Amino acid sequence: MEHIYSTFEAIFQFQTLISMLLGVCVGIVVGSLPGLTPPIGMALFIPVTMGMDPVSGLLLLSSIYMGAEYGGSISAILLNTPGTAAAACTSFDGYPLARQGEGNKALYASITASTLGGIIGVIILLFFTPLLAQLSLKFGPAEMFWISIMGLALVSSLSGKNIIKGLLGAAFGILVSTVGMDPISGYPRFSFNSPNLLSGIGVVPALIGLFSISQMLVLMSKKRGEVIINEQKPTPYLQVLKFVLKRPFLVLRSSAIGTVVGILPGAGGSIASFLSYTLAKQSSKNPEKFGRGALEGVIASESANNAMVGGSLVPLLSLGIPGSASAAVLFGGLTLHGLIPGPRLFTEHADIAYGFMIGMLVTTILMCLVGLLTAKYSPFILKLPYNYIIATVLVLSTIGSYSVKNNLFDVWVMIVFGLLGYVALKYGFPIPPIVLGVILGPIAEEGYRRAIELGSVHGSTWGYFFGQPITVVLIIINVLIFLGGLYQEFRKVKAEKA
Structure with a gap:
């Protein structure tokens, strides 16, 4: 604890505070623009950190990370265009609220939940890093397979009125995820001799198409003069703050899910958001x-989404294992300053390690202040004429899809999935199950394939899949989630008949 107290003076230096504020602002902008993911924003600023002290440089990168995770919710709420994949869940309820004229309320709830989730995630990172790092090492391919299946089990709850259509949508998403190189053998699948398909169908262009382009096509199909989005009604922030604080269990549960999922390598904020939602x-x-x-729904998604940031840094700082692309960029930032992540970081450079983690708490507060300003004024975007909104979203979506790989093929992927999303909406197929399949398909397949190989080495594939303590717990959770969704649908049908 002595290191914690000794770092406060370094954190509250002018340069450090400016670094955090700059990072938050850059991160929010990066997150709100489709296609500009947190790792891209962080990578752009790595050279800037070379002339800074280690704590300021690392906090600049981490504040971009945290700001971007929140920023994805702004475009998700106002334009139904998630800036990040993890913000997809936020759009499920955030955009309907914006259409009802309550975009301001949704944005206030988003920044409040993001702040609380971020604080909880960083506190867990600060006090429980060694314990949680050992837990993350126990998650192998079989456990990751069941984690991804847990996400897919949510289809029954995200399918709306028709579970069959939801299952078909999820199956289609999984099929899309198999395009490209086999994750184990490297053999091309469904590439049709196209070099562009060897790396698979990009998740970001597909999501932009399914959410953004499809929604713009829906708006374009409306009759002239038809009310699409109601007049935005300003909501006092204290009213939203009270609403969030009256639901402490929702925030704590979602933040805990986000932190635990963040610890698992490769899981990501998408799984955390969908599970919490x-x-x-x-x-x-x-x-x-x-x-x-x-x-x-907005609170659950955003609490988990931002708590995941703290969780994702647990294996990086304590074991030297970057569990996500953003953590990998931060790994580069650490090594750039001569710091080697792992157990020795807390013994040889404890002042820097604890200064970084405490600084992330301050970053979260700064993110809240900047987020409140954006939440107050960004709904004015919806006062623009709809043809301006449609044109702007189409341009930003195209730029975002292209910028992922600087490849025009991704723009075509966006257009195709936009048309598919429009057709799906027209015929009553829910979009969320398709998104689940696209995101979780690769994780499930790779975990399954690697688990089979490891199971054969251990002499029992069935035992490796079903006989380990953690896998048994995950299987039980999967069954409960699936049965809970079915029971919910049964109650809904029974209520409609009554």
């Missing part, structure tokens, strides 16, 4: 409001 829906007294403008 679905559990919030299943435990709600009014589950029918989810997907139509439930503020609890």
